[in-house]
Amino acid sequence: xxxxxxxxxxxxxxxxxxxxxxxxxxxxxxxxxxxxxxxxxxxxxxxxxxxxxxxxxxxxxxxxxxxxxxxxxxxxxxxxxxxxxxxxxxxxxxxxxxxxxxxxxxxxxxxxxxxxxxxxxxxxxxxxxxxxxxxxxxxxxxxxxxxxxxxxxxxxxxxxxxxxxxxxxxxxxxxxxxxxxxxxxxxxxxxxxxxxxxxxxxxxxxxxxxxxxxxxxxxxxxxxxxxxxxxxxxxxxxxxxxxxxxxxxxxxxxxxxx
Amino acid sequence: xxxxxxxxxxxxxxxxxxxxxxxxxxxxxxxxxxxxxxxxxxxxxxxxxxxxxxxxxxxxxxxxxxxxxxxxxxxxxxxxxxxxxxxxxxxxxxxxxxxxxxxxxxxxxxxxxxxxxxxxxxxxxxxxxxxxxxxxxxxxxxxxxxxxxxxxxxxxxxxxxxxxxxxxxxxxxxxxxxxxxxxxxxxxxxxxxxxxxxxxxxxxxxxxxxxxxxxxxxxxxxxxxxxxxx
Numbered sequence: 001x002x003x004x005x006x007x008x009x010x011x012x013x014x015x016x017x018x019x020x021x022x023x024x025x026x027x028x029x030x031x032x033x034x035x036x037x038x039x040x041x042x043x044x045x046x047x048x049x050x051x052x053x054x055x056x057x058x059x060x061x062x063x064x065x066x067x068x069x070x071x072x073x074x075x076x077x078x079x080x081x082x083x084x085x086x087x088x089x090x091x092x093x094x095x096x097x098x099x100x101x102x103x104x105x106x107x108x109x110x111x112x113x114x115x116x117x118x119x120x121x122x123x124x125x126x127x128x129x130x131x132x133x134x135x136x137x138x139x140x141x142x143x144x145x146x147x148x149x150x151x152x153x154x155x156x157x158x159x160x161x162x163x164x165x166x167x168x169x170x171x172x173x174x175x176x177x178x179x180x181x182x183x184x185x186x187x188x189x190x191x192x193x194x195x196x197x198x199x200x201x202x203x204x205x206x207x208x209x210x211x212x213x214x215x216x217x218x219x220x221x222x223x224x225x226x227x228x229x230x231x232x233x234x235x236x237x238x239x240x241x242x243x244x245x246x247x248x249x250x251x252x253x254x255x256x257x258x
Numbered sequence: 259x260x261x262x263x264x265x266x267x268x269x270x271x272x273x274x275x276x277x278x279x280x281x282x283x284x285x286x287x288x289x290x291x292x293x294x295x296x297x298x299x300x301x302x303x304x305x306x307x308x309x310x311x312x313x314x315x316x317x318x319x320x321x322x323x324x325x326x327x328x329x330x331x332x333x334x335x336x337x338x339x340x341x342x343x344x345x346x347x348x349x350x351x352x353x354x355x356x357x358x359x360x361x362x363x364x365x366x367x368x369x370x371x372x373x374x375x376x377x378x379x380x381x382x383x384x385x386x387x388x389x390x391x392x393x394x395x396x397x398x399x400x401x402x403x404x405x406x407x408x409x410x411x412x413x414x415x416x417x418x419x420x421x422x423x424x425x426x427x428x429x430x431x432x433x434x435x436x437x438x439x440x441x442x443x444x445x446x447x448x449x450x451x452x453x454x455x456x457x458x459x460x461x462x463x464x465x466x467x468x469x470x471x472x473x474x475x476x477x478x479x480x481x482x483x484x485x486x487x488x
Contacts, residue, residue, distance in 0.1 A: 039276050039277070040276065040277050041275065041276055041277065042275040042276055042277040042278070042347070042348055044346045044347075044348055044350070044351070045350075094474060097474075098327075098472065098473045098474040099326075099327055099473060100472065100473075100474075101359065101468075101470055101471075115351075115353070115362075115364060117344040117345075117346050117351065117352075117353045118277060118346060118347060118348075119285075119287050119344060119345065119346070119347050120277070120347065121287075122287070122344060124342075124344045124353055124355065124362070126353055126355070126361065126362035126364065128361075132359065132466075132468045132470075133353070133355040133362045133466070135342075135355075135465070135466040137465070141463060150467075152467075152468045152470075153468055153470060154468070156465075201275055231368075232370060234364065234366065234373055234378075234385065235361070235362075235364040235381075236379065236381070237329060237361050237379075237381040237382060237383070237403075237405070239328070239329060239382075239405055241326060241328060242326050242327060242473040242474070243322065243325075243326040243473075
């Protein structure tokens with residue numbers, strides 16, 4: 001992958017140089033901009049999953065494109081116990097009933113589009129699903145020290161550019177979420193993501209690597225690709241009302257504790 | 259066009275877009291705080307004073323929104339600190355986020371008109387389009403739902419017929435941000451209701467916060483619905 005990346009960069013650089021020579025002064029301006037230090041791809045806009053195997057999360061679609069996570073025996077055992085309780089009719093998750101914030105990376109695997117905003121010093125992702133905006137700081141700051149790190153739904157994210165790839169490092173999750181491929185997100189889980197435009201900017205590749213020795217036997221890596229939404233796309237709001245009896249009834253069997 | 263030129267030109271055309279240089283407009287990006295002296299809010303001229311019953315209904319609606327963790331929406335989210343403005347470097351869109359649990363505001367500055375009311379599903383933040391008048395960002399919002407907290411500073415409440423105009427302008431060399439809000443609503447106001455917030459730029463290194471909300475928290479629910487002190 002690195003070799004391909006380097007090759008593409010060289011082609012672009014050579015192309016820009018030749019074009020500038022051919023166009024004279026006006027081309028020189030273009031060259032100066034293209035070769036300016038810190039010049040980075042523009043990732044902004046709405047992005048949506050439209051996987052070749054189908055969109056959305058349901059029906060095991062993600063299992064077709066995401067490898068299964070290698071989990072520790074403790075997590076495997078906990079998953080089995082949870083599955084057994086579910087098999088006996090117990091509702092083990094109440095997030096939908098109570099409209100709890102969707103924990104990262106839920107919106108990245110959802111079929112709903114998300115909107116990426118970009119400046120030189122920050123990237124912000126705004127999702128349609130029920131969660132907080134995600135802030136990725138590009139200004140060189142570090143993660144807060146563990147004593148000052150406040151766990152959040154989206155964690156604390158810092159990023160930097162490696163050529164045309166945005167590398168994002170995230171810690172500080174509240175814990176309790178899940179990843180595609182059957183992984184889990186804990187309070188000490190570490191996530192590395194690599195965002196890169198592909199197909200001339202029509203698609204965005206995001207390679208995610210989850211690490212946590214208490215959860216994974218080895219780093220859990222997968223790639224999801226997103227299509228650039230059509231120009232004119234606008235944001236929706238996914239509302240959720242925990243006080244709506246229909247919302248409760250959708251997931252909670254009669255006689256449940258909550 | 260000769261062939262040596264064709265290849266590099268095509269190469270450029272198929273390359274992904276690069277982040278452009280900062281636009282000519284003022285950069286409003288950053289975290290902005292409200293302080294004790296940040297608000298200038300006169301009383302609104304309502305068409306008719308709210309009846310006690312109507313007033314009570316609105317108070318209950320907004321209290322329920324907090325109790326049950328609904329999206330709070332506009333204008334409530336603009337009254338929290340810090341709000342963050344993320345102004346796309348490509349000039350096409352601006353976002354405003356808030357620490358309260360509510361969707362980011364999407365302000366489209368690419369020249370598009372409002373989404374047709376025939377197709378737009380009203381939202382707590384409405385449908386916002388913006389343009390620049392000199393150094394002032396003018397934002398026009400319609401399409402509000404009844405989701406969230408409806409109260410408008412100075413009196414009145416957001417309705418489906420509300421129309422909000424905002425004028426964002428940097429002051430004091432970029433250390434302050436003035437936002438002049440003007441609400442118009444034939445069902446609510448006898449004349450346009452205008453007030454101004456002046457935010458302070460937050461210190462460098464300020465970060466987003468998440469004031470999460472858990473409707474299943476029994477202690478929280480009890481606190482919010484009980485008589486204070488009892």
